[in-house]
Amino acid sequence: MKKSIITLMVVLATIVFSGTAVSGVEFLRGDQALTEDSKAPEKKKQMIVKGNIDRSYKIQPPMIPHKIDKEQINMKVNTCMKCHSEKTYKEKKAPKAGDSHYVTRDGKVQETVSSRRYFCNQCHAPQVEAKPLVENTFVGAK
Template sequence: MKKIVLTAVLGMFAVMAIPFSASADVTSLRGDLELDADSKAYEKRKQVTQKGGFERSFKLQPPMIPHKVDKDKITLKTNTCMRCHSAANYKKEKAPMTGESHFLDRDGNKLKKVSARRYFCNQCHAPQQSADPLVENQFVGAK
């Protein structure tokens, strides 16, 4: 019985000591700022635009946004992306039409409007910026 209690007590101390020993080598993403201090403002980067769009890195990659989006607005009631990319306007605006998959509900039924699951475009489609990578990356897309 004493061995079980002793093992349990030593185990509890070991588990409690792990965060203290591991935290010595970890640095915060906030840098040396205190938790209650305001974070540093990030350096604003210029959006990269490219006529004709960007090459995709893999087959089913969502297209990256090749134009400025700083004035676009996506809320529950408004989606300014659809001004150019809707079925009614894409030819006139010379923009790609929203993909057919965006008009399917979760059961695969075709809808007349963009599915609520696909309404917030910037969840998958991202504008590009002239910025150095945050981490080293050796990724090469399949062609």
């Protein structure tokens, strides 16, 4: 390998491992060596947003406008479905999880949420009071 290429690689590695991206934005893990455990991220308070949150594009999983820090999703329970299931949504005045959520990967419609959609927060995220890491002018689709 040419000497200049090796020098370039060393410079790049130094930038990457120093914890600061080229743009001056600090990496989320801070300036910690990759061999160290990363610090737990700071816990931010979840927000309640009045009304639903506009989607940024057509088939986006809608954002969650309420807190979910008390909800549990595990082998035994999925407390989201206390409000978002076919049986409960009317009484709880909550939107029903879409029909797509009951379809298995083989296209079968089942009575309970498909395992593909069981971990709701894999796709639906709550909101926190957080500034964007980089200033931007993104505007979602209306």
